[in-house]
Amino acid sequence: YPTRPVDKDKAEQELVVNIKKATSPEESAPKQKHVRKCIVYTWDYHSSISFWTGLRVQPILADEVQTFKALITVHKVLQEGHPVTLKEAHGQTGWLETCARTVGHESPKGYGTLIRAYVQFILAKLRFHRLRPEFNGLFEYEEYVTLKGVDDPNEGYEIISDLMGLQDQIDGFQRMIFAHFRGSANNECRISALVPLVKESWGIYRFITSMLRAMHRRTTDTEALEPLRTRFSSQHYNLRKFYYECSNLKYLTGLINVPKLGQDPPNLLDRGGA
């Protein structure tokens, strides 16, 4: 199957170790090298079944930090794994709901609320991808998808509304993560959950921008798009604030480039890039 020189039995064994290490009890970021191996596995074998099985057999639900790290790992594998991962994830919603149910409300390290919100977000993401399988896990820009929606304005309107719904969920969740920072402690574990959120929100933002532009070009009835413009504008300001706050987190800026948005939302009626 893979074009790379690999050994399936060895890969399966290593996957178990990688999942275990990515979801270790240390209150730190899931180590990227282990997350990366999980992602690479799904591409090598065009399957994520062993990844999910591996998660389910690990005793992670007893510990809130391990559960939270498992959700970060899941989120990253959904974003960057082989496209089949998103499809196969639909069969895993039961396990995700169990993660949210198992953690107590008065969890000592304060991850309970975050875990429940993370599960809600991942389930919303999966619902979106089920309806619109043409999007990849990071909403990376593909011209044909944009055009497809534009040809049918109603369809385009709905896609944009759905994307905006997801963007609002990201915004709500990131605010909650910031609100749960602890003054004295190092917040690396919590911050590491912001990394996939920055990437995903940026993908969605770019997509919405270019799609809205394309729709404005195709239609003479710009009045009808007014509700989307208003919502786009308010999401722009929220996202700008989110990225600004992220840019002050040294741990995070060391890992990814946090995008910088202009003071005001871009003009949807001109022809520039996103």
Added chain:
Amino acid sequence: MSTLQHFGKGTLRVVKNYTKGYSDTQAKVRDATSNDPWGPSGTQMNEIAQMSYNQNDFVEIVEMLDKRLNDKGKNWRHVFKSLTLIDYLLHAGSENVVAYFRKNLYLIKTLKEFQYLDEYGKDQGANVRQKAKDITNLLSDESRLREERRTRANMRERLGGSSRN
């Protein structure tokens, strides 16, 4: 062979090449992507690029690069220098190299969050992250890659370099 290679890690690498039964091609890739704090040299990269036009050598080259790319943080130089070599091969190596890394883009893409702090707390991962980003962008932009490969081939011709077969 420079005298430096007879010392320390260089010697160990020569021994390993021998005991692990690496072929000449594999040994060349290992040398070019070693933990030495210099290189890979233009000569080394050019030689490997020319070898990539041979199907057998091509397979051995990507096999070795695959190992190096998946190396651990402490060996970040293996990863960084493999990326450097891949960048070179995408420009000057055979089409097979382009096809291979386009198909296995995720190997490189997932290095965009590579992390390693050395014993002085210096962020050595940044080099790898930047290189992984550059190559991902290059591989995602078909026309730019075509253009850069053409320019390079033209330049070689004008400089009177032997034409590739």
